[in-house]
Each structure stands twice: as structure tokens, then as C-alpha cells.
Amino acid sequence: MAVRALWYRPGTLFVLDQRALPERTRVLRLTRAREVAEAIRSMTVRGAPSIGVAAAYGMALAHREGTLSPTAAAKLLRSTRPTAYDLFVGIETVRSAWEEGRDTEEAADAYRAKVVEECHRIGTAGAPLLARAHRVLTHCNAGALATVEWGTALAPIRVARQRGAHLFVWVDETRPLLQGSRLTAWELARERIPHAVIADNAAGHYLSTGRVDAVIVGADRIARNGDFANKIGTYEKAVVAKENGVPFYVAAPWTTFDARRKDGRSIPVEERGEEEVLSLAGRRVAPESSHARNPAFDVTPAKYVTAFVTPGGVVRPPAVARTLARLARER
Amino acid sequence: MAVRALWYRPGTLFVLDQRALPERTRVLRLTRAREVAEAIRSMTVRGAPSIGVAAAYGMALAHREGTLSPTAAAKLLRSTRPTAYDLFVGIETVRSAWEEGRDTEEAADAYRAKVVEECHRIGTAGAPLLARAHRVLTHCNAGALATVEWGTALAPIRVARQRGAHLFVWVDETRPLLQGSRLTAWELARERIPHAVIADNAAGHYLSTGRVDAVIVGADRIARNGDFANKIGTYEKAVVAKENGVPFYVAAPWTTFDARRKDGRSIPVEERGEEEVLSLAGRRVAPESSHARNPAFDVTPAKYVTAFVTPGGVVRPPAVARTLARLARER
Numbered sequence: 022m023a024v025r026a027l028w029y030r031p032g033t034l035f036v037l038d039q040r041a042l043p044e045r046t047r048v049l050r051l052t053r054a055r056e057v058a059e060a061i062r063s064m065t066v067r068g069a070p071s072i073g074v075a076a077a078y079g080m081a082l083a084h085r086e087g088t089l090s091p092t093a094a095a096k097l098l099r100s101t102r103p104t105a106y107d108l109f110v111g112i113e114t115v116r117s118a119w120e121e122g123r124d125t126e127e128a129a130d131a132y133r134a135k136v137v138e139e140c141h142r143i144g145t146a147g148a149p150l151l152a153r154a155h156r157v158l159t160h161c162n163a164g165a166l167a168t169v170e171w172g173t174a175l176a177p178i179r180v181a182r183q184r185g186a187h188l189f190v191w192v193d194e195t196r197p198l199l200q201g202s203r204l205t206a207w208e209l210a211r212e213r214i215p216h217a218v219i220a221d222n223a224a225g226h227y228l229s230t231g232r233v234d235a236v237i238v239g240a241d242r243i244a245r246n247g248d249f250a251n252k253i254g255t256y257e258k259a260v261v262a263k264e265n266g267v268p269f270y271v272a273a274p275w276t277t278f279d280a281r282r283k284d285g286r287s288i289p290v291e292e293r294g295e296e297e298v299l300s301l302a303g304r305r306v307a308p309e310s311s312h313a314r315n316p317a318f319d320v321t322p323a324k325y326v327t328a329f330v331t332p333g334g335v336v337r338p339p340a341v342a343r344t345l346a347r348l349a350r351e352r
Numbered sequence: 353m354a355v356r357a358l359w360y361r362p363g364t365l366f367v368l369d370q371r372a373l374p375e376r377t378r379v380l381r382l383t384r385a386r387e388v389a390e391a392i393r394s395m396t397v398r399g400a401p402s403i404g405v406a407a408a409y410g411m412a413l414a415h416r417e418g419t420l421s422p423t424a425a426a427k428l429l430r431s432t433r434p435t436a437y438d439l440f441v442g443i444e445t446v447r448s449a450w451e452e453g454r455d456t457e458e459a460a461d462a463y464r465a466k467v468v469e470e471c472h473r474i475g476t477a478g479a480p481l482l483a484r485a486h487r488v489l490t491h492c493n494a495g496a497l498a499t500v501e502w503g504t505a506l507a508p509i510r511v512a513r514q515r516g517a518h519l520f521v522w523v524d525e526t527r528p529l530l531q532g533s534r535l536t537a538w539e540l541a542r543e544r545i546p547h548a549v550i551a552d553n554a555a556g557h558y559l560s561t562g563r564v565d566a567v568i569v570g571a572d573r574i575a576r577n578g579d580f581a582n583k584i585g586t587y588e589k590a591v592v593a594k595e596n597g598v599p600f601y602v603a604a605p606w607t608t609f610d611a612r613r614k615d616g617r618s619i620p621v622e623e624r625g626e627e628e629v630l631s632l633a634g635r636r637v638a639p640e641s642s643h644a645r646n647p648a649f650d651v652t653p654a655k656y657v658t659a660f661v662t663p664g665g666v667v668r669p670p671a672v673a674r675t676l677a678r679l680a681r682e683r
Contacts, residue, residue: 043639194629194637196527196551202630202638210639218644220527220629221553222585226621226650229587254553256560257588264591290557298525298551299533304633306525307533308374308541313549319557 068167073107147177163239247323247338248285399498404438478508494570578654578669579616
């Protein structure tokens with residue numbers, strides 16, 4: 022059975038608890054906007070497209086509850102995490118429906134369906150890029166868990182496999198929260214896709230010794246010039262990939278593109294609590310008097326990106342602004 | 353009191369258990385060469401200069417035991433770890449004394465004293481490089497624990513501090529074994545040197561946003577052309593430092609230089625067990641059916657090195673071969 026990060030029945034958002042994986046498969050039932058906000062903040066649900074969909078349903082639940090105005094509900098859900106653009110798109114999509122008197126649950130359902138369908142199209146568009154790339158490196162989790170279904174970075178891998186490609190995936194473990202070893206490896210293991218987990222430090226070693234044919238990652242926000250934010254560590258992989266002539270692809274639905282942002286310099290980067298770095302599995306790994314810094318994202322300049330894999334096909338960085346302008350006209 | 357990784361009394365090598373830090377300060381007493389070999393293999397004692405000194409004492413203990421030939425003792429200790437060149441220098445130094453009928457404990461003592469003195473000279477030579485570098489990034493542990501006393505990368509930081517410099521150290525946690533958060537942070541915390549631990553993934557973020565003035569690391573083996581092996585992840589930091597115009601220094605005693613090796617391509621890279629990546633603090637963090645790869649080192653080409661900090665002063669990569677040839681003539 023395919024992985025689904027979340028699903029909705031009238032009045033209840035069911036969320037797979039991504040903090041508990043791979044040890045336990047636990048599903049939370051959320052009935053209030055406030056619970057959805059907390060699930061996003063705590064990274065129970067994570068990944069830019071997934072948190073956009075969760076927030077869309079959070080708006081629908083707020084409408085049902087009837088205690089918050091559309092503006093107050095949007096503010097509550099917006100305050101959870103600052104970097105992923107999808108969050109704001111998901112919220113605004115349902116807020117418009119609410120303010121215009123349309124059905125908010127239908128609006129959230131339609132938003133979810135659009136994201137899932139766009140991810141499937143990313144898979145179709147990206148699969149040919151991997152036709153001759155047998156060993157693919159990915160960072161963090163940009164799979165079904167991050168996008169409700171299919172994934173962004175993992176969608177082309179899944180489609181290429183269905184078409185008979187023999188792929189092997191290098192999985193960066195992705196400290197501090199280990200979305201690679203906990204979540205990406207879990208998705209790949211379920212589908213028996215060959216893979217190996219590596220410490221984030223080892224990616225450069227394999228890139229520089231000719232053992233990676235392509236890198237593919239997701240994104241949390243993409244600016245008009247192609248600069249993009251993604252999980253901390255992405256920037257290093259992009260620089261080292263370019264240094265070694267290995268193509269670097271970024272896969273994302275349209276909801277991740279922030280057409281109003283000129284470049285990556287002003288993308289807000291979330292800084293999370295130091296305990297995520299200082300402790301592991303509940304055990305302190307640094308001296309009691311030591312502190313840590315914990316930026317959750319970094320910004321990679323467009324010059325390191327070979328191409329974006331979008332629902333509309335493969336887009337080279339210089340064409341991002343033009344593509345977004347065309348999409349805006351078509352809407 | 354200054355940190356010491358190990359010390360010797362006739363018949364006993366005392367080793368600070370680096371696997372237990374920072375939680376517990378535990379000292380092991382080793383009286384047999386086989387125990388020393390096991391302590392090196394298990395990384396109870398680690399860091400290229402420290403394992404060279406431990407192995408030198410291991411040879412002296414083997415001589416005392418009287419059950420192994422010099423060749424058999426050397427073979428036992430050589431088989432522990434393949435990458436650090438110091439290991440082989442330490443073993444051969446005491447083997448020569450043994451075969452020539454000199455006192456092996458005196459030979460090991462002299463080897464230790466030379467390493468410690470060279471590290472102190474590295475500190476003196478390197479401190480001026482950090483005079484205007486307020487924020488220094490380091491990877492792994494190249495401190496007193498790795499070198500018996502002083503450190504290689506940390507020696508210039510210590511000397512610069514004694515001279516009144518205000519330094520702040522970014523400490524890469526250094527997965528998979530966390531020598532940064534467990535050991536480097538412990539050394540810095542003891543001496544109240546301001547520092548922050550970061551996930552290895554975050555180094556690029558700080559390098560690219562102008563918050564690192566210099567990078568300084570140790571080395572496990574340096575070839576004649578300046579290519580060098582060091583803890584996995586070093587290569588990525590070097591590439592990203594160069595990309596951002598941040599100086600990248602490599603500090604090492606002479607025992608780390610492998611004058612017979614033309615370049616880095618043939619340096620043996622140790623691959624360790626996958627459980628170091630798949631488990632954290634005894635808890636599995638990846639699905640049961642997933643596997644991992646765990647290269648312990650990577651090789652960084654000389655072109656990324658701004659300078660080597662040696663006991664003989666600061667040496668630019670093109671001058672390494674010349675410096676080593678001069679040293680060989682002087683011996």
C-alpha cells in the first residue's frame with residue numbers, strides 16, 4: 022500500500038506521526054485548528070507540500086469550530102514555521118474560500134488533490150532525467166511523507182522504477198532530525214528500492230569518487246531567480262555536486278515557488294531549538310555547558326541547480342521567472 | 353588541568369576512554385599489546401597522533417611481555433586501522449629500538465615527547481593565522497585527545513587565546529561518532545573557550561553567510577603533493593570554504609606526512625561497521641531492513657588547502673614536497 026502522510030474525513034484530519042517513524046506507525050486524529058498548528062510546529066507532519074495541505078485542512082477545521090475569524094485562523098497556522106512557502110499557499114487557498122462563502126472542506130480537498138497530482142506529474146517529468154543515472158543521492162525526506170503522496174524528489178525515482186530503471190539511492194541521514202535515515206529509508210525499504218544510508222559527511226566522498234550520477238532534492242521555497250531554501254545541508258551537497266560535475270535537480274510543485282520573491286537572500290530561515298543537536302534519542306551527547314545553533318534550512322543559489330523538476334516539466338534556472346509569469350497569466 | 357589522552361608508567365599504558373566522554377571520565381589500564389590494539393580498533397583512543405603514541409607504547413608492552421617478535425607485534429598493531437600514517441611511524445620508531453637492542457620504553461617516551469612538542473610548535477606557528485579570525489570552524493576532534501596534549505587544529509586556538517585573542521569556535525558535531533560534540537566541545541568547555549556545536553550540515557550555511565573567518569582541521573595522512581586524508585566530511589568543508597573565499601588550514605605534526613606517497617589517490621580509506629550510522633545511543637534510527645555505508649575518512653585534494661600548519665611553520669601546499677625532502681636530508 023502506498024504511503025500517505027495525512028487524510029481527511031469531515032471534521033477530522035488523520036496525520037501519520039513522522040516523529041515516531043520508523044519505530045512505530047502511529048496515526049493522530051486532529052479535530053481543531055490549534056492541534057494542526059501544533060502538529061506542524063512539532064514536525065509531526067513535515068515537508069513543505071504536506072504542511073501546506075495540513076494547514077489547508079487546519080483552516081477548514083477552524084471554519085467548522087466557529088470560534089476564530091478567517092484572519093485569526095490564518096495567523097495561528099502561519100505562525101508555526103516560517104520557511105516553507107507551501108504553508109502560506111495552503112492557508113490562503115482555504116481562507117479565500119471561507120471569505121467568499123465557499124465550502125472550506127472542499128477547498129482543502131481540492132488543494133490536496135492538486136498537490137498530489139502535481140507530484141505525480143513531477144515524477145513523470147523527472148523520470149527521464151534518471152534514465153541513465155543509476156546511483157542517485159537525496160537529502161532529507163522529499164518523499165510521500167513530505168508531500169501527502171508520491172513525493173517530489175522521490176517521485177521521479179518511483180516513476181523511473183515503474184518504467185524498469187535499476188536505481189540505487191544514497192540516503193543522507195540528515196541531521197539533526199534524521200529525516201533521511203528515519204523517513205526516506207522507510208519509504209524506500211517499503212518499496213524494496215535498493216538504498217544505503219550514509220552520514221551527511223559522506224556525501225562528498227561518494228560525489229568526488231564517481232559514485233553518484235545525480236543528486237535530487239525537494240525544496241521549501243523557490244525564489245523567482247531560482248535560488249531556493251531546503252533542509253540544512255542542501256547547499257553543501259549542491260556546491261560539491263557542481264564541483265564534481267554531477268547534475269543537481271530540485272523537484273517541487275508550483276506551491277513551493279514564491280513568485281514575489283526576487284532572490285534567495287530574503288527567504289526567512291527557521292532556527293530551531295538547540296536540544297535537537299545536543300541530544301540524541303533522549304541522551305545528551307555534548308557537555309552540559311555547551312550550546313548549539315540549529316538552523317533548519319539553508320539557501321542554495323540558483324547557479325548550483327542543473328534544473329527544476331516541476332509539474333510543467335523540466336525548467337532550467339534562468340527560465341523560472343518566465344515560467345512563473347506565464348503560469349500567473351494562465352490562472 | 354590540561355587534558356591528556358594517555359600516559360605511561362613502566363608496564364602500564366593509561367588511556368582516557370574517549371567512547372565514554374563527555375558523560376563519564378574513565379581511565380583504562382592496558383598492560384598488553386593486544387589490549388592496546390583493541391583500544392585503537394574500538395576508538396577508545398583515537399586521533400592520528402594519539403594512536404601513533406598508543407601504538408608506540410603497545411610495541412614497548414609487547415617487548416616487555418616477551419611472547420611476540422618485533423615483526424609480529426608490529427603486525428598486530430598495524431592491523432588495527434589503515435588510514436592514519438602516525439600509527440605506522442609510531443610502530444616503526446619503537447620496532448627499530450627493539451631490533452637494535454635499545455630501550456623500547458625510552459623510545460616510546462621519546463616518540464610521545466616529540467609529538468607533544470611538535471603540537472606545541474604547531475600552536476605557536478598557527479596562532480598568527482588566527483589573529484584576525486574571530487570565528488573559526490573545526491571538524492572532528494583535533495585537540496589534546498587526538499594528540500596526547502595540545503592538539504593540532506586546537507593548538508593554534510589555544511595559543512592565540514593565551515595571547516589574548518577573542519575566538520569563537522564553530523564545532524561540527526561530526527557524525528557518525530560525534531567527536532565534535534562529544535570531544536572537541538568537552539575540551540573547549542573545560543577551558544571556557546566560547547563555542548557552539550552545529551550539525552555537520554550547518555557548516556555550509558555559516559560559511560556562505562559570512563560567519564566563519566577560517567577553517568582549521570587536523571589530518572590522518574598527508575601525501576607529498578599536499579592531498580590529505582581526514583575525518584569523513586572534511587572534503588565537503590574544504591570545497592565549501594574555498595567556494596566562499598574562507599581560508600582552510602590543516603594542522604599536523606611531521607608524523608602525519610607520508611613522504612613516500614605521491615598523492616592522495618592511493619591513501620587507504622577505512623570503512624567501519626554500518627551500526628555506527630544506523631544506531632544512535634543504542635537505539636536503531638533506520639528501518640531494520642536498511643543498510644548503511646560508513647567510510648571513516650575522505651581525501652581532500654591539495655588545491656583546497658590554504659596552508660599546512662606544521663612544527664616547522666606555515667607551509668603552502670606546493671612547498672610540502674620540498675619541505676619533506678629537506679627534513680629527510682637533515683635527519
